[in-house]
Amino acid sequence: MRTFYFLILLSLFPILLLSQESELFTPEKRKAFADYLFCEKDYLRASEEYEAINSAAKNDSLSYYIGLCFLKMNDYERAKDHFFLLRNSFLGEESRLLFLKTSFMLNKNIDVKTDSVSIQFVNKDLETSFRRLELAAQIKAGMSQTNLFSLSNDFEESDTQILKSFAENFSHPQRKSPLAAALFSAIIPGAGKIYTKNYGDGITSFIVTGLFAFLAYDNFQANHNTRGWIFAGLTAFFYSGNVYGSYISARNYNLEREEKLKNEFDSYLNSKNYFVPKEIEGSYK
Amino acid sequence: MKPRWLLFILVIYFQQGFTQTQLESQLAFAESLFAEEKYFDAITEAKRLAFFDSANQYSFKSNKLIGESYRQGGKLSEAVHYFTKAEIISKTKVEFFSTKIEIIKVNILRRAFSLVNHQLDEMEKDEKYKTDSSTLQYWRGWNFLFHDDWERAAEVFGKIDSAATLKNICEEVQKKKYSVNFAKGISVVLPGAGQFYTGNYVSGILSLGWNVLFGYLTVQAFSAERVFDGMAVGTILWLRFYNGNLSNAEKFAVEKNELIKNETLDFLQKNYQGLKP
Numbered sequence: 070m071r072t073f074y075f076l077i078l079l080s081l082f083p084i085l086l087l088s089q090e091s092e093l094f095t096p097e098k099r100k101a102f103a104d105y106l107f108c109e110k111d112y113l114r115a116s117e118e119y120e121a122i123n124s125a126a127k128n129d130s131l132s133y134y135i136g137l138c139f140l141k142m143n144d145y146e147r148a149k150d151h152f153f154l155l156r157n158s159f160l161g162e163e164s165r166l167l168f169l170k171t172s173f174m175l176n177k178n179i180d181v182k183t184d185s186v187s188i189q190f191v192n193k194d195l196e197t198s199f200r201r202l203e204l205a206a207q208i209k210a211g212m213s214q215t216n217l218f219s220l221s222n223d224f225e226e227s228d229t230q231i232l233k234s235f236a237e238n239f240s241h242p243q244r245k246s247p248l249a250a251a252l253f254s255a256i257i258p259g260a261g262k263i264y265t266k267n268y269g270d271g272i273t274s275f276i277v278t279g280l281f282a283f284l285a286y287d288n289f290q291a292n293h294n295t296r297g298w299i300f301a302g303l304t305a306f307f308y309s310g311n312v313y314g315s316y317i318s319a320r321n322y323n324l325e326r327e328e329k330l331k332n333e334f335d336s337y338l339n340s341k342n343y344f345v346p347k348e349i350e351g352s353y354k
Numbered sequence: 355m356k357p358r359w360l361l362f363i364l365v366i367y368f369q370q371g372f373t374q375t376q377l378e379s380q381l382a383f384a385e386s387l388f389a390e391e392k393y394f395d396a397i398t399e400a401k402r403l404a405f406f407d408s409a410n411q412y413s414f415k416s417n418k419l420i421g422e423s424y425r426q427g428g429k430l431s432e433a434v435h436y437f438t439k440a441e442i443i444s445k446t447k448v449e450f451f452s453t454k455i456e457i458i459k460v461n462i463l464r465r466a467f468s469l470v471n472h473q474l475d476e477m478e479k480d481e482k483y484k485t486d487s488s489t490l491q492y493w494r495g496w497n498f499l500f501h502d503d504w505e506r507a508a509e510v511f512g513k514i515d516s517a518a519t520l521k522n523i524c525e526e527v528q529k530k531k532y533s534v535n536f537a538k539g540i541s542v543v544l545p546g547a548g549q550f551y552t553g554n555y556v557s558g559i560l561s562l563g564w565n566v567l568f569g570y571l572t573v574q575a576f577s578a579e580r581v582f583d584g585m586a587v588g589t590i591l592w593l594r595f596y597n598g599n600l601s602n603a604e605k606f607a608v609e610k611n612e613l614i615k616n617e618t619l620d621f622l623q624k625n626y627q628g629l630k631p
Contacts, residue, residue: 092376093406105405114398284586291580 096122103134107351112138129158136167137351145171162195163349169202170343194346201344208236209334228341235334242326250319254312261315265322274311281307377403381412384419393423414443418453425460433460451486458493459631467501470494488514495520496631502615504528519628527618534607541603545596548603552610561599568592 092098103118116138123131136151149171155164190196201224224232245265254261258278262271281304288297338344384399397420404416421436434457441453454477461470474494477483483490492514498507499520508524511517532552541548545565549558568591575584622630 093380093402098406102402102405106401111401114401117398280586280590284583287580287582296583 096125100131107134107138110141112141116142129155129160133158133160133164134351136164140167140171140350145175149175162190162192165190166195166199166202166345166349169199169206170345173202173206173338173343195349198344198346205232205334205338205344208232208239209331211239231337235330235337238330239334242323242330244323244326245319247316247319247323250315251312254315258308258311261312262318265315265318267318267322270314270318274307274314278304278307278311377407377412380406381415381419384416388419388423388426391426393427396423397427410443414440414445414449417443418456421453421456421460425456425463430460430464434464447482451483455489455493459496462493462497462500462631465500467497470497492517492629493631495524499524500619500631502611504531516628519626523618523622527614530614532607532610534604534611537603537607538600541600545599548599549606552603552606554602554606557602557606561595561602564595565592565599568595 093102099118099122103115103122106112106115106118116135119131119135119138122128123135132151132155136148136155139145139148139151149168152164152168152171155161156168158164190199204224250261250264252261253264254274257275259271259273259275262268262274281300285297285300285304288294288300342350380399380403384396384403387393387396387399400416400419400423403412404420407413407416417436417440421433421440424430424433424436437453437456437460441450441457444450444453454473458470458473461473471494474490474497478487478490491510495507495510495514495517498504498510504524504527508521508528511521511524537548537551539548540551541561544562546558546560546562549555549561568587572584572588572592575581575587
């Protein structure tokens, strides 16, 4: 009989609880729902759910997941701030690594706050990831490969070769001189553009400038002075435009090379997930 | 059965009923957010309902509501995803048909013309939808309308009694539209005429002026036996302006037609009271 009444009371207990608060909005249920949204890759809603629970009772684990949501939504600024605040929590090592990753992705100077997060790691795997990412940042900053590879042996052989090549390209980029390009075009119209590998523009410039110069000459010879001067003006216009254009073309070439190299490096790092183990980004969920 | 066990079963039953009431109020909450046009929150609450509805009692409604909210929020791929989920879960023919139509409507908005045609063809072939042929025709008309094929849209709407307004609108648009080929054709004969036809008078005058000037210079150079001069002016200047005149005539006609189309779609969105995608 006592067991029976105990069962009745046990059955009534949830009802009494539910009458005070909606069953679907208890912190536990919200957490379960937020985890589900996270798995469904609905990170915006997941972050809102985590925030709602976290604002009622602060929890480092929830803050960490909020940071992850921002990271997944490419909102690196907010993700970085979350991970920085968690640097001394029980998820401190993961947070410090993800802080470095988000800083890297923001293309910020990662030295600014690195000192405060670059302290001893207990988890050796995370420490290795941290050092790798630090080294990647140094490569991007243009440190020469001789300096780099005396610093760390953390990379695998295949990665070392790729990184060496990137380090070489970053420290000694193949640039074209804008002044040389302008000078070449001043001597032979279009030559500066060909020097910057802008072949189509170079040939067009040569033909157009040459054609107008010929028309000016032809008209002066035939005593059509007005037309001669019009074509002479056009020749001067195209000639000076081509000299200036060659200077700009060399600058654009350098910028494009730099951008391409950065993009290739970012793609490489992205393929390696910035050396960050996927488990700490909630991929196991 | 002993009365005390009967009492226990009743309590459990009551508890089940309570959970169901919770889910029902959650559905009502999500629907009220949708009605208030708070689509983001409506999706959150409908997803919460779907997540906690372990018995899948409300899964059709919740998925459909999520789909509708995504559509209203302009997230059309997500809308199709959830309507498809609702279609799979649907239990009755009415539910199945209604979600199919919702998917077609979203695909019309996505301008997936061929896909919609294919989906409608498949449904028309199906004996189950014999009685729904006018509905299918109606959405086919909208598909043509969004595809800028006003003539065929008018033709399809003409077969449906309730779509007379849409038929008239489509016919009016068809009359208002400019012929791109005609605009280009008259510009071939008289440079600038295509621009005049589409109402771009300044551009038309400028085009005519440049072509007359460079045409004159070319002819003059050839008649003075300055062949190289004539070829240079003719190819570099006259031909450039002549070609520019043709592409301008085409561009203006296309732009005007696009404007007419967008104005009509905007009018239909704001003023048409009947069913629309």
